[in-house]
Amino acid sequence: MKPAVGDGIEWADVLVVGSGAAAMAAALTAAAGGLEVVVLEKSPWLGGTSAMSGASTWIPANRHARAAGLQDSEDEALTYLRAASPDGWAEEEDPLWQAFVSAAPRLLDLLETETPLRFTPTKEADPFAEKPGGKRGGRNLSIEPVRKSVAGPFARRIRPTPIFHIFTYVEMTISGSYHHPIKAVLSLGPRLLWRWITGRRGQGTALIAGLTAGCLARGCRIELDARVVELATDPDTGGVTGATVAGADGRRRRLGARRGVVLATGGFEWNKALREKHFPGPTDWLCSPRANEGDGQILAEQVGARLAHMDQANIHPAVPVIYEGKLQGVPVAWHAEPHSIIVDRNGRRFVSELDYNIGEALDERDPATGEPIRLPAWLIADRRFLTRSLPFRWFASKDKSWIRRAPDLDALAAITGLPAEALKDEIARFNGFCAAGADKDFHRAESANERLRAEGDPRNSLKPILRPPFVAIPMNRVILGTKGGPRTNDQGQVLRPDGSVIAGLYCAGNAMANPFGTRSLGAGTTIGPGMTWGYICAQAMLRENRSLGARGLGG
Secondary structure, eight states: OOOEEETTEEEEEEEEEOOSHHHHHHHHHHHHTTOOEEEEOSSSSBSHHHHHSOOOEEOTTOHHHHHTTOOOOHHHHHHHHHHHSOTTOHHHHHHHHHHHHHHHHHHHHHHHHHSSOOEEEOOOOOTTTTSTTOOSSSSEEEEOOEEGGGGGGGGGGBOOOSSOTTSOHHHHHHSOTTTOHHHHHHHTHHHHHHHHHHTEEOHHHHHHHHHHHHHHHTTOEEESSEEEEEEEEOTTTOOEEEEEEEETTSOEEEEEEEEEEEEOOOOOTTOHHHHHHHSOSOEEEEOSOTTOSOHHHHHHHHTTOOEEOTTOEEEOOEEEEEETTEEEEEEOOTTOOSSEEEEOTTSOBOSOTTOTTHHHHHTOBOTTTOOBSSOSOEEEEOGGGGGSOHHHHHHHTTOTTSOEEESSHHHHHHHHTOOHHHHHHHHHHHHHHHHHTSOTTTOTTOSHHHHHHTTTOGGGTOOOOOSSSEEEEEOOEEEEEEOOEEOBOTTSEEEOTTSOEEEEEEEOGGGSOOSSTTOOSSTTTTHHHHHHHHHHHHHHHHHOOOOOOSTTTTO
16 A cells, blocks of 8 residues: 655555554554555564564453353453452443453454464463453463464564464463473474474464564555654644654654554553653563553653553563563563462562462552552572473573572571561461461462462462572562553543543554553453454544544645
């Protein structure tokens, strides 16, 4: 697709800013509806955080689950969201939850019609499966492998990942690759070899390759090294009419948008000033591309948007990796191992170590000050913890200062700054729970989701901390992506502080004020909802038959 040019302005129907899953879903939906679409990605790589991810995709009431005999419905999904979300959120978020559960199954149908992507339900239970509407499997989907070559000229520009995407997401969770990587590779050997030879990949690489293929087939134009530096607005209405784009060489040009602009630029975690303002206290790692600097949030605020949920993020434990020549993190559930506990700065446990929402517990804030009340936190273990996983030791070697060791608990307390007596008391109490086979404080490995992680028996997880040398590893927040940004309505339209709509401006993914926030309601509650909000934005633009002039673009 070649945008029309007039008065020095290139025109298209839709400009999509960003190229992650939410952005590409918006572009695909708009293009499949007959609109001219331009995707603008500021970095030289396509796919953003989505390309680096495991791409688990939470879609309630999906047809694959039904075909597998797993009963679900939109009503049950909405009941679950209302029951499992933080207190007080429903008042403002319920209309967005309703829009999500209605649109998500239709998004999935569109993806499997318009792209090479195919999805398979997993057996992962909802983190709050015991809540009304919760399910013990079927809502989380794994993407089947896709040839990278389907992305055409962008096959070599899909953002690289620090983990192996030759596995699918479901294979990573059931093959035992974290504990027994050699056995896992051998068990899947012919399959993995065939993928390597044919260029097939799973997880985030497959997701972005498939979305790109669909977008290209529908005529989308995708530009890399194209940073949106300003949104154009109508001087009378304040509606967004287009954008100014800077190339890698610094040259600027103007693009007009007849239907609208979708901001899907990801989080702001690499913007140090914004991160420190909204996430005070220690942060161990960031796990996203360094391009996630809050462009969408800043652009929206400049044209009058209300920002919300800026203190929310996808927070999950991670291990160190070298990515693009620098140290950062990659999400891995390394903490959910026997012979270990997690304690706060007072040396006390505060959460089940297998809790899927451990990130929310780590980031618990003082309501009066906004400061974290648990940090700095530590994982405390005995030497057996370090023998559980060969990949863990390989990751840990990337930052040799990450793991601290001591011959006894007094010395470990001195290294970490934890109160020695409180730490020893807490370990003794936990060891007693291990002997009894039940965690009376935090019910470790008892919920449906946690039992799955403990291979069906809490006793597999409840192992004592006894054998020196003892180990301490920082357990502070790790941000996979912030989830705050412009407040939107249930159509994805960006709102001003007074609740009025900024015409022509939409937002999706981690760039928006996310209606789920930090709390994870399913293993894929970033990718699935992000793509759904891209779909919702594009559907709204397809219904909005407006034609903007060049006002605000200097025309």
